[in-house]
Amino acid sequence: MAWIETLGAAVRHFLEYAGDLAHLAAKAVGGLLKLDGARARVVVPVLKAQLRFTGENGVWLVAGAGGILGAVTLLQAYAQLAGFGPGQYTGTLLSAVILRELGPVLASVLVIGRSGTAIAAELGTMRLGEEVEALEAHGVDPSQYLLAPRLLGTIGSLFALMIFLDAAALLAGYAVSAAKLGTPWGVFWGQVRDAIGLQDFALTGLKAVVFGTFIAVQSCYFGLSVKASQTEIPQVVTRAVVAALVSVFIADGIFVALLYG
Amino acid sequence: MDEGLIASGLALSAPDGRVILRDASLEIPSGGRVWIEGPPGSGKRALLKVIAGLLRPEQGEVRLGGICLWPGDGAMALRGRLRTGFAFAQGGLLSNQTLRDNLSLPLRFAGRSAVEVEGVLDRLGLSEMADLRPHALGARARKLAQLGRIELLQPEAVFLSEPLEDLEGPDLALAEALIQGWSADPARLIVAAAETADARVLPGARRVRLEAGRIQPIEGAP
Numbered sequence: 001m002a003w004i005e006t007l008g009a010a011v012r013h014f015l016e017y018a019g020d021l022a023h024l025a026a027k028a029v030g031g032l033l034k035l036d037g038a039r040a041r042v043v044v045p046v047l048k049a050q051l052r053f054t055g056e057n058g059v060w061l062v063a064g065a066g067g068i069l070g071a072v073t074l075l076q077a078y079a080q081l082a083g084f085g086p087g088q089y090t091g092t093l094l095s096a097v098i099l100r101e102l103g104p105v106l107a108s109v110l111v112i113g114r115s116g117t118a119i120a121a122e123l124g125t126m127r128l129g130e131e132v133e134a135l136e137a138h139g140v141d142p143s144q145y146l147l148a149p150r151l152l153g154t155i156g157s158l159f160a161l162m163i164f165l166d167a168a169a170l171l172a173g174y175a176v177s178a179a180k181l182g183t184p185w186g187v188f189w190g191q192v193r194d195a196i197g198l199q200d201f202a203l204t205g206l207k208a209v210v211f212g213t214f215i216a217v218q219s220c221y222f223g224l225s226v227k228a229s230q231t232e233i234p235q236v237v238t239r240a241v242v243a244a245l246v247s248v249f250i251a252d253g254i255f256v257a258l259l260y261g
Numbered sequence: 262m263d264e265g266l267i268a269s270g271l272a273l274s275a276p277d278g279r280v281i282l283r284d285a286s287l288e289i290p291s292g293g294r295v296w297i298e299g300p301p302g303s304g305k306r307a308l309l310k311v312i313a314g315l316l317r318p319e320q321g322e323v324r325l326g327g328i329c330l331w332p333g334d335g336a337m338a339l340r341g342r343l344r345t346g347f348a349f350a351q352g353g354l355l356s357n358q359t360l361r362d363n364l365s366l367p368l369r370f371a372g373r374s375a376v377e378v379e380g381v382l383d384r385l386g387l388s389e390m391a392d393l394r395p396h397a398l399g400a401r402a403r404k405l406a407q408l409g410r411i412e413l414l415q416p417e418a419v420f421l422s423e424p425l426e427d428l429e430g431p432d433l434a435l436a437e438a439l440i441q442g443w444s445a446d447p448a449r450l451i452v453a454a455a456e457t458a459d460a461r462v463l464p465g466a467r468r469v470r471l472e473a474g475r476i477q478p479i480e481g482a483p
Contacts, residue, residue, distance in 0.1 A: 041369065126356070131353070133310065133347070134352070135355075136337060137313060138347070138414060
């Protein structure tokens, strides 16, 4: 019956992990809600720094990736659907494939690579330098000063980056469509507008909240789990990346199953 | 602070499994002063963190000023109820903030004025380094900055980990004067940890020794 013990231990370990994440997320949100004027003045610069690093500094990378994704998707579609008049579906195809699915996931992957790693490494280093303990010892709540701005900054940045990625993909897609098939802008834009609605915009926002929460909370969790040694930092960064990727993919699968399944 | 510090039955292990605390207990009345002595690696820094609510013990209870730290949220349970100050043996300053911001952050977070920061920096001879970040400072400046942060906060309970390490000459005198100034307040609880106690800094302080995970009084010491 050793396998039952192994299975039980794995389930217990997962439940403990999920509980820890939920606790950390609750602390971050609670910290955010309890910010008063004085504390907000201290935390807002941290939030701005997170938005600048995750959002502003990542725009060109994300836009470039979106542009390539949009162009490649259409080139592949034209190659595979040559006999079906693919020009009629250019905008629809891009909207369905990129705006609804690949865009949010690709933006999340890039944010995990750029910012999730940075958050985990930064908090791990702060842990080793007794910086987190120094905050606690002197009445500065780490959930307000460290967790809340990283959570909010990641969600806000991710939402903005998803929009940038979608826009870049659409523009690149249009460029390919215009070059290959001579599709006029008005026709292309009409297809896009017919294909997407307000609910798609809301879904992008919802995905930004869910994916951004997974990325920020897990990056903080693993970063803060560093205990004694510099060698733990690359290990926790790897764990944060893997956990964030897996959770984003699973969450996206659940979204697809619920909405289109 | 009506009640002092009560720690009982503390147990703690290092990540490698080495026992740091084993059924360790310590009681300090309000306004009490205690030196925790012990050889390097004995766990006195860890003990200091546990009783300050910064490190969760595996077992045991800690109450400070009548507020339960462990089991519980540690130092976060003290927010808005009791101020503490902690001088770390190493680290303890935010690496992405200047010295000035490190000193003013707890004040600004509590909604208090930070006008005294410049005066304290000046007193400690740190004014010229105020815009530098900790990595650009020497050990003495970092140590004094931590003491300066406590001076600004004027907390009800002070925890000092190797407070005089790396200091000599005028810097040592400055640090001693600060700590003696804090001990002039009869209600303030002060706990310091070092390899050997310095009786001049905390006159009349009770001396205990951490050995094999247990806290024991030092024979012949007050």
